[in-house]
Amino acid sequence: MKLASRLEKIKPSPTMVVDAKAKHLISQGVDITLLGLGEPDFGSAQVACDAGVEAIRTGLTKYTPPSGTDELKTAIVEKFKQENGLDYIKQEIIVSCGAKHTLYNISQVLFEEGDEVIVPAPYWVSYPDQILLAGAQPVFIETQEDDGFLMTPENLKKAITPRTKGIILNSPSNPTGAIYTRKHYEALAELLRSAPFWIISDEIYEKFLYDGAGHTSIAALDPALKEKTIVVNGVSKAYSMTGWRIGYAAGPKEIIQAMGMVQSQSTSNPSSISQKAAAAALKHGHPFVEGMVKEFEERRNLMVKGLNGIKGIHCPTPPGSFYVFPNVKGALGKKYAQWTIHSSLDLASFLLEEGGVATIPGEAFGAPGYLRISYASPREALIKGLQKIETALLKLT
Ligand code: PMP
Ligand code: GLU
Numbered sequence: 001m002k003l004a005s006r007l008e009k010i011k012p013s014p015t016m017v018v019d020a021k022a023k024h025l026i027s028q029g030v031d032i033t034l035l036g037l038g039e040p041d042f043g044s045a046q047v048a049c050d051a052g053v054e055a056i057r058t059g060l061t062k063y064t065p066p067s068g069t070d071e072l073k074t075a076i077v078e079k080f081k082q083e084n085g086l087d088y089i090k091q092e093i094i095v096s097c098g099a100k101h102t103l104y105n106i107s108q109v110l111f112e113e114g115d116e117v118i119v120p121a122p123y124w125v126s127y128p129d130q131i132l133l134a135g136a137q138p139v140f141i142e143t144q145e146d147d148g149f150l151m152t153p154e155n156l157k158k159a160i161t162p163r164t165k166g167i168i169l170n171s172p173s174n175p176t177g178a179i180y181t182r183k184h185y186e187a188l189a190e191l192l193r194s195a196p197f198w199i200i201s202d203e204i205y206e207k208f209l210y211d212g213a214g215h216t217s218i219a220a221l222d223p224a225l226k227e228k229t230i231v232v233n234g235v236s237k238a239y240s241m242t243g244w245r246i247g248y249a250a251g252p253k254e255i256i257q258a259m260g261m262v263q264s265q266s267t268s269n270p271s272s273i274s275q276k277a278a279a280a281a282l283k284h285g286h287p288f289v290e291g292m293v294k295e296f297e298e299r300r301n302l303m304v305k306g307l308n309g310i311k312g313i314h315c316p317t318p319p320g321s322f323y324v325f326p327n328v329k330g331a332l333g334k335k336y337a338q339w340t341i342h343s344s345l346d347l348a349s350f351l352l353e354e355g356g357v358a359t360i361p362g363e364a365f366g367a368p369g370y371l372r373i374s375y376a377s378p379r380e381a382l383i384k385g386l387q388k389i390e391t392a393l394l395k396l397t
Contacts, residue, residue, distance in 0.1 A: 177318020
């Protein structure tokens with residue numbers, strides 16, 4: 001039997017694939033250190049857990065409106081006002097089953113056959129495939145390590161065509177940790193403001209900022225940009241709530257309404273229990289985030305220092321998110337036993353199977369020659385992972 005042809009355009013999420021493979025090896029008794037998947041090791045914020053339990057106890061276990069509860073939308077409106085300087089009304093807010101679902105619905109309502117969507121690379125793994133599933137074409141802008149993996153106005157200008165229907169921005173970035181400051185956005189703003197396409201701003205790592213860095217939402221630059229931007233965020237990362245599946249977006253009413261219609265015919269509402277927990281996290285979870293980010297900064301420093309001490313690796317210091325994105329080109333072309341390391345894809349396989357450490361190859365993010373290593377894992381795992389990477393690389397000649 002033949003499946004729908006649209007499936008031929010996409011592949012499974014590579015981050016999920018590596019994680020499943022690594023966990024399968026663990027189940028077979030192999031000692032694998034997990035530095036692949038981007039998932040904080042902390043328990044979910046206690047205020048969220050308490051609110052979730054309370055929701056079950058008090059019978060908040062029924063359908064809610066497909067686009068989210070009034071309470072959660074109110075908390076999101078307040079969050080945007082207080083934290084991002086953005087004024088929205090509740091009709092401009094939608095809650096979905098994780099930010100991945102939010103982004104999927106955005107692609108479904110905005111893009112179609114014949115459209116192009118600009119995606120700066122390195123990019124998060126799901127953007128291209130979600131665009132392809134909507135029938136549109138991703139157009140990549142390659143950014144450079146020397147530019148801090150940030151897009152320049154020249155890069156952007158070259159990628160815009162009459163078919164451009166949108167651009168996906170992600171600051172702080174997964175996988176590079178790069179941050180677009182207000183100044184960076186201002187340099188791009190003129191082009192973006194005048195262009196007749198949508199801006200999707202994925203800000204899910206906005207809390208993971210180091211060395212005193214701040215977060216700017218492009219929608220907060222001026223009203224003209226706000227009008228054409230859909231801001232995406234969620235509670236998975238900041239409150240360590242990956243399993244609760246709550247993401248949200250803010251943007252023009254017609255788009256939000258259209259996304260609500262898609263949800264009403266697909267998922268209905270996100271879990272009523274998770275919505276209650278997410279509202280508590282947004283209202284009372286700030287001390288939790290602060291504690292976690294402080295710990296992550298130490299871990300980032302540990303990883304950057306450790307990786308730069310390994311021959312064949314050069315690791316820039318990322319200002320945000322919870323990944324390091326080392327350049328591993330120095331290890332390419334080398335051999336050990338049956339292994340020849342032609343690419344970072346080969347290197348990630350070698351590190352997993354020979355070294356016992358799970359990382360994600362740069363190819364998954366449109367950036368061969370790099371590895372993404374998540375430091376959202378306990379320090380002992382990071383230290384062990386570093387040792388394993390060093391030992392494995394020393395085998396290569
Ligand atoms: N955007 C980026 C850049 C991410 O790294 C993730 C992590 N999976 C998501 C969106 C989606 O997160 P979630 O669906 O868990 O809210
Ligand atoms: N965002 C996480 C990552 O990049 C989770 C995996 C996923 O959602 O694909 O590892």
